Amino acid sequence: MVSIKDIAKQAGVSISTVSYALNGSDKVTDETSARILQIAKELNYIPNASARNLKKRETKILGVFLTDFRGDVYGDLLHGMKEISNALGYDLVVCSGKQSHKMLPERMIDGAVVLDQAFESEELLQYADLGHKIVVLDRELDHPNINQVLLDNKAGATLAMDYLMENGHRKIHIVTGPEGSYDSIQRMKGVRLTAERAGVEIVEIPGDFLKSGGVQAAERLMREYKEPVAVFCLNDEMAIGLYNRLADSQFRIGEHIHVIGFDNIEVSRYLQPRLATIEYSKQRWGELASQQLVKLISGEEVEHERVYVKLIEGHSVGKAPA
Amino acid sequence: MVSIKDIAKQAGVSISTVSYALNGSDKVTDETSARILQIAKELNYIPNASARNLKKRETKILGVFLTDFRGDVYGDLLHGMKEISNALGYDLVVCSGKQSHKMLPERMIDGAVVLDQAFESEELLQYADLGHKIVVLDRELDHPNINQVLLDNKAGATLAMDYLMENGHRKIHIVTGPEGSYDSIQRMKGVRLTAERAGVEIVEIPGDFLKSGGVQAAERLMREYKEPVAVFCLNDEMAIGLYNRLADSQFRIGEHIHVIGFDNIEVSRYLQPRLATIEYSKQRWGELASQQLVKLISGEEVEHERVYVKLIEGHSVGKAPA
DNA sequence: TTGTAGGCGTTATCAA
DNA sequence: TTGATAACGCCTACAA
Numbered sequence: 001m002v003s004i005k006d007i008a009k010q011a012g013v014s015i016s017t018v019s020y021a022l023n024g025s026d027k028v029t030d031e032t033s034a035r036i037l038q039i040a041k042e043l044n045y046i047p048n049a050s051a052r053n054l055k056k057r058e059t060k061i062l063g064v065f066l067t068d069f070r071g072d073v074y075g076d077l078l079h080g081m082k083e084i085s086n087a088l089g090y091d092l093v094v095c096s097g098k099q100s101h102k103m104l105p106e107r108m109i110d111g112a113v114v115l116d117q118a119f120e121s122e123e124l125l126q127y128a129d130l131g132h133k134i135v136v137l138d139r140e141l142d143h144p145n146i147n148q149v150l151l152d153n154k155a156g157a158t159l160a161m162d163y164l165m166e167n168g169h170r171k172i173h174i175v176t177g178p179e180g181s182y183d184s185i186q187r188m189k190g191v192r193l194t195a196e197r198a199g200v201e202i203v204e205i206p207g208d209f210l211k212s213g214g215v216q217a218a219e220r221l222m223r224e225y226k227e228p229v230a231v232f233c234l235n236d237e238m239a240i241g242l243y244n245r246l247a248d249s250q251f252r253i254g255e256h257i258h259v260i261g262f263d264n265i266e267v268s269r270y271l272q273p274r275l276a277t278i279e280y281s282k283q284r285w286g287e288l289a290s291q292q293l294v295k296l297i298s299g300e301e302v303e304h305e306r307v308y309v310k311l312i313e314g315h316s317v318g319k320a321p322a
Numbered sequence: 323m324v325s326i327k328d329i330a331k332q333a334g335v336s337i338s339t340v341s342y343a344l345n346g347s348d349k350v351t352d353e354t355s356a357r358i359l360q361i362a363k364e365l366n367y368i369p370n371a372s373a374r375n376l377k378k379r380e381t382k383i384l385g386v387f388l389t390d391f392r393g394d395v396y397g398d399l400l401h402g403m404k405e406i407s408n409a410l411g412y413d414l415v416v417c418s419g420k421q422s423h424k425m426l427p428e429r430m431i432d433g434a435v436v437l438d439q440a441f442e443s444e445e446l447l448q449y450a451d452l453g454h455k456i457v458v459l460d461r462e463l464d465h466p467n468i469n470q471v472l473l474d475n476k477a478g479a480t481l482a483m484d485y486l487m488e489n490g491h492r493k494i495h496i497v498t499g500p501e502g503s504y505d506s507i508q509r510m511k512g513v514r515l516t517a518e519r520a521g522v523e524i525v526e527i528p529g530d531f532l533k534s535g536g537v538q539a540a541e542r543l544m545r546e547y548k549e550p551v552a553v554f555c556l557n558d559e560m561a562i563g564l565y566n567r568l569a570d571s572q573f574r575i576g577e578h579i580h581v582i583g584f585d586n587i588e589v590s591r592y593l594q595p596r597l598a599t600i601e602y603s604k605q606r607w608g609e610l611a612s613q614q615l616v617k618l619i620s621g622e623e624v625e626h627e628r629v630y631v632k633l634i635e636g637h638s639v640g641k642a643p644a
Numbered sequence: 645t646t647g648t649a650g651g652c653g654t655t656a657t658c659a660a
Numbered sequence: 661t662t663g664a665t666a667a668c669g670c671c672t673a674c675a676a
Contacts, residue, residue: 003653014663019655029661044452049428050381051653054372054668061430069400069416072588078391078418086421093425094391094416096400099408106371108383108430130366240592266394270562270592325669336647341671351645373669376652 002043010039022047053107061091062293063109067116069096072237072265073282080286081113088294104132111297113137113289117181133296135289139182147292148304149285153183156278156309157190160232160260161200163276163311168320169230169258170200175207175217175242177234184209187234187262207238214241221257222249228256228321236261236268239275239316254318264312273315280309324365332361344369375429383413384615385431389438391418394559394587395604402608403435410616426454433615435459439503455618457611461504469614470626471607475505478600478631479512482554482582483522485598485633490642491552491580492522497529497539497564499556506531509556509584529560536563543579544571550578550643558583558590561597561638576640586634595637602631 004018011018013032020028021036028036053059062085066074078094085092090110095103101119104112104127111133114124121141124134128145135147164172174191177184188204195202205220207213214233218241221229233239239261243253251257254273261268264279285307295302326340333340335354342350343358350358375381384407388396400416407414412432417425423441426434426449433455436446443463446456450467457469486494496513499506510526517524527542529535536555540563543551555561561583565575573579576595583590586601607629617624 001653005653015654016656016664017662020662023655027661032661046424046427046452048376048653049425049430050372050376051668052655054370054376054652054670055654055656057668059372059430063415069404070397072397074397075392075394082391082418086419091417091422091425093385093422095413096404097408100413100415102368103371103413105368108371108381130368267589267592270589270594272592272594323669326671327669337670338648338672339646342646345671349645354645370669373652374671376654376669377671379652 001048002045003048004045006043007036007040007045010043011036057107058110059108060089061093061109062111062113062290063100063103064092064094064113064289065100065116065119066094066096067118069094072267073263076282077115077286077289080283081290082286084287084290085294088290090290090294092290104134105130111135111293113293117178133293135293135296137285137289145296147296147302149288149292149307150304151183151186151280151285151307152309153186154190154193156262156280157187157232157234158194159309159311160262160276160278161191161194161198163260163313163317164230164232164258165194165198165200167230167258167317168322170320171203171230172200173203173205173217173221173229173231175205175213175231175233175238177207177209179206181209184234191232207234209235209237211237211241211244214238214243215245216241218242218245218257222246222251225251225256228258230258230317230320231260233259233261236263236265236275236277239277240267240271243271243275254315258318258320259316260314268312268314271316276314276317277312278309279312280307323370324367325370326367328365329358329362329367332365333358379429380432381430382411383415383431384433384435384612385422385425386414386416386435386611387422387438387441388416388418389440391416394589395585398604399437399608399611402605402610403612404608406609406612407616410612412612412616414612426456427452433457433619435611435615439500455615457615457618459607459611467618469618469624471610471614471629472626473505473508473602473607473629474631475508476512476515478584478602479509479554479556480516481631481633482584482598482600483513483516483520485582485635486552486554486580486639487516487520487522489552489580489639490644492642493525493552494522495525495527495539495543495551495553497527497535497553497555497560499529499531503531506556513554529556531557531559533559533563533566536560536565537567538563540564540567540571540579544568544573547573547578550580552580552639552642553582555581555583558585558587558597558599561599562589562593565593565597576637580640580642581638582636590634590636593638598636598639599634600631601634602629 008015021033113135115137128143261277264277268275330337343355435457437459450465583599586599590597
């Protein structure tokens with residue numbers, strides 16, 4: 001491995017001069033600088049990140065932590081994060097799993113964006129106490145080193161409920177997310193608020209944010225079927241499970257079972273009939289996250305951010321029978 | 323920041339003793355070791371990765387480089403990679419974009435898996451020459467430090483062609499990938515071989531592996547339409563673009579336009595009619611990649627690996643009119 | 645069993 | 661403008 005020491009030897013200068021030259025400092029003659037750069041190139045010199053990071057106490061890398069690499073929400077989100085990170089001079093690495101958590105406290109990265117319920121708040125707070133900068137996308141956490149960029153879940157839930165009610169549905173089944181999921185809890189709050197205000201009945205069906213939850217919900221709905229029902233799946237993936245399970249039954253979506261989801265993932269637009277759902281810009285969400293994290297790192301005061309949502313209509317919701 | 327020096331001071335021992343204790347060496351008494359560990363915990367000690375990496379010249383981190391975080395193929399692939407990486411004692415980070423390439427030569431990671439045409443072979447070979455370990459999933463590269471884990475593209479293309487021919491199609495349009503794409507080139511080889519052998523006519527339509535390519539292909543097919551045609555889209559995403567474009571036309575897929583894709587991405591099973599395509603285990607692909615990379619890093623000799631494919635039938639392909 | 649000391653490759657301070 | 665030198669935090673012979 002060739003280091004600045006080798007370059008120094010070859011160029012007949014000291015290592016500090018080499019370092020200056022390599023970092024484009026003007027403390028060194030253009031002439032020597034050119035010679036050094038030339039030699040560096042000849043020797044195929046490549047700096048060692050660990051050494052630099054150790055000395056500078058920063059890596060210029062941002063990390064994002066996901067529960068799982070599978071999952072349709074991530075593509076655009078990560079893309080948005082990457083674009084902004086790069087624009088602001090940072091690299092982005094995506095990680096998943098408990099093993100990788102230590103990259104933050106061990107200073108392999110300068111900050112973290114968290115979208116992973118399995119990353120415990122206690123752990124996050126502990127890191128924040130140690131001075132590490134964090135942006136959370138899936139919980140509320142009050143700490144000067146932590147910023148929130150959250151979906152407007154309540155508004156989304158309200159939009160969904162309103163859409164069902166506009167179509168005449170007065171009893172609405174809700175397929176929830178897994179216990180403890182922030183998104184699920186928030187969406188439920190929106191649901192309850194809207195339902196109470198409108199005097200509409202809601203029936204909770206416990207779900208898991210996975211297709212399996214939708215399948216189970218479908219089975220229960222078929223078992224208990226008496227008349228057309230309305231269902232708000234708290235995410236699209238469960239709605240897809242529900243579609244799948246209903247596919248070879250005599251029940252028709254948008255006719256016997258009216259469904260709306262949340263997330264507007266890509267598959268949703270290809271479902272027959274098209275799934276009504278709640279949309280938000282995943283890319284913008286990612287962009288905001290990166291932006292906030294960099295601000296946090298540079299010591300700026302930052303307010304929490306919010307990502308807005310809107311309704312996507314679809315024939316998965318039809319008029320309730322009069 | 324608390325370092326082993328602080329622990330040493332607190333415990334009244336030398337830093338080397340602390341280091342030994344922390345690393346579970348048996349060169350130190352259980353008693354002192356326990357005391358040191360205790361103090362380390364009290365002080366909230368967290369090792370510094372940069373320092374460790376600098377000294378040990380390894381990071382126990384694997385990197386995977388993607389063209390873009392969007393793209394339906396990645397979820398399962400990354401999941402497979404992560405599982406195996408972790409099992410073998412490595413962490414996995416996912417990167418995208420030219421900026422991040424330097425993580426390999428700068429030794430932030432111990433090896434790289436490349437699935438990114440934008441990562442130039444010349445650059446890869448240069449890194450390999452420097453001793454860095456690489457697994458490529460999207461090209462053939464002959465170098466002792468590089469291993470290949472490739473899809474059996476030719477076999478897949480042959481399966482697809484055979485399926486169309488079995489259904490009586492004797493003139494087949496091929497929507498290709500972007501220029502220079504390894505997958506596209508290999509699949510075309512399989513196409514040509516099969517076509518020649520069967521004496522079937524093929525018509526190439528240049529594509530881009532994106533939905534837009536499928537849209538354009540659809541437009542051309544409609545313009546030139548005289549009788550039912552068969553189309554092999556060299557990936558599913560273009561097939562989806564084609565579906566989308568045809569959706570509000572009078573042309574029916576599986577009737578006027580017969581389509582088969584390649585990749586079996588998730589959306590494909592929800593298309594109406596279901597898209598015929600070529601499937602392979604993306605997860606297994608990722609698992610193999612990680613496995614090979616770790617072997618390479620530990621200095622083992624490794625053979626190139628291959629991922630096998632199979633046909634998924636679908637009503638997007640119907641019988642040709644007699 | 646523990647301590648001393650050198651070094652991993654950089655950066656950055658202070659002299660020269 | 662350049663050079664010597666001391667860190668950064670950790671590991672690991674080698675010495676005690």
